[in-house]
Amino acid sequence: MTTHPTTGLTGPALTTTVSVKPLSLSAPQRGADLHVRITAPTTGTSLPVVLFAHGFGSNLDGYAPLADHWASGGFVVIQATHLDSKRIALAAGDPRRPHLWRYRVQDMRRILDELTTLEKAVPGLAGRMDPSRIVAAGHSFGGQTAGILVGLRVTDPHTNTAEDLSDTRVMASIQLATAGKGGEELTPFAHDNLPWLRDQDFSHITAPGLVVAGDKDDLPLTTRGPVWTTDPYTLSHGNKSLLTVHGGEHFLGGISGYQVAETTDENPDRVALVQQVTLAYLRHVTGTDHTDWHHAQTRLAGGHPLGRLESK
Template sequence: MMCRLVIIFALVLTVWGCADEVVLPEAQPLKASAEALSTLYKIDKGPYQVVSSTDLILAVTADSELQLSVFYPAADDEKFPLLLFSHGNWSDKDQYDAVINHWVSHGYVVIAPNHLDCCSAMHGIINSIRYGQFGLIEERMRDFALLLDNLDRVEQLVAGLSGKIDHHRIAATGHSFGAFSAQQFGGAGTFNPDTEQFVYFRDARIKAIVAISPPGPMFDVINDKSWQQMDQPMLLTTGTWDSNARFWPDWRLHKMSFDTATPGVNYALITQGADHYLGNLICRLDREQVAQHDALKMLNVTTIAFLDAYVKELPAAKEFIVSDSLAVVSDGFSVIERR
């Protein structure tokens, strides 16, 4: 128990450590004009009004339940692809509206659960002690398996949602620790230190992965071999200020999954001066930092283009995501690498 406590308190320092302790590189601002930016793929809010239900409870067993938020487009007689969203460690399902609302406005349903490590440092620490890091990862996968197996039940929980989810077009998305949860659907492996074996949670129902600032190596359970069998289409996003002195001092460590996954359908969005929370726009909305609205625009443009390309299979989206249009229009503020 003492060893585990030491590990947990190291996690406290790691996850909430201040990036200010890293000497950040110079970052150029976004200089593009509003007219030039308007040419980017779906940079503006989409045509659909966003409807949200944030206090849903899905009964799991007689003594356990899953807290959900569901976001969907206001439209009659249409089916929309589904995005599962996994929050970051100690964050929660309702800290990502700046990204989720953009996706929904362009025609996606999003289901976001609270995981066992959610909602506060204290709650996360207690459950980390109880389950361990590998156990928390397993619980996150159980959450998503439960959702995938009970989509009809979720639809019944929300007035107006019934019949709107296309069960054959599903992607996994997430931020930080939740980005790794999303990657596991595409073949990323978790190392179990007890058995010294990798464990995989691949699910054929997931067609694509959006990983917003995923971790690099993390304790014993995530290491440089975790992504070698990952072969589903993936978009990773990070920025040149996405660093943490205690664990990921170089922002490029967040890019390790892109660099080591099976090549062919991997994309990485890299934005100048973007940090782990886009200032205070995602995950930690109470953070006393400058909001990085330009970085958010680049993230929204690129994620919706990737999703449209690999979930909706729209040719214009695929053309954008494989081109250098973003780098040209933003004058290098954001670039999309392909591998």
């Protein structure tokens, strides 16, 4: 066990990792093969899995500060490049654009269906994953994707129906800087350009979950300000926790990559906080170890300069 000098939080001794990309899965219904990256510890067996969805426009190479940390802490991290990625660059009139949110969920299901194939494609990983312990995680648009896998219902703007697209293979979720409910709280820009945010129902989410929100995450998508991103915590049910990152903007100090230009609030200590709390939660919710999570709950109950952790 180690203690971070700034956050004061404890964590496991970190191990070496290996990352393999791109692994390609055939996916005719999306019009392009699904490219996947897997990052895993070089040792250990019965390794739990984190299925991670990137934010709008990113790709499988993003979010290294999280993927590397989780893998070095004992998890197999699987990332895909979704159709909204700038690497794919769908044309403005592409008929898939209005359904990007749905294609993302299909991508995740495709990965879950092919876990054995993907495991065998990574040298030394075969037989070391535990498919009974899978956590869905995501940032921003990816947080919605993770939420849908555990019960979030999104009203399809074309059919005006909200299907249950949850997957029983996913046991819990981590949603980072994720959109809240829609309706009149959306700005005209969000209403017109992100129709999948118009009506989100969190009430069906009962699986355990951790929500991470920055208290300075003032997005141009809502009239409510930063509190909007706490909706996945306040409006869902079951065993939930909320990490509020003090001073955190949308990229929570820089979780989307090392020294990336899109980070407006670059702060290594904030990133360390998110890394350590999310890893502690992953170890807790998968039953690996509860010590670091309980320590974080005590340490971040109030008065910590970097953040606050609460649960319900």
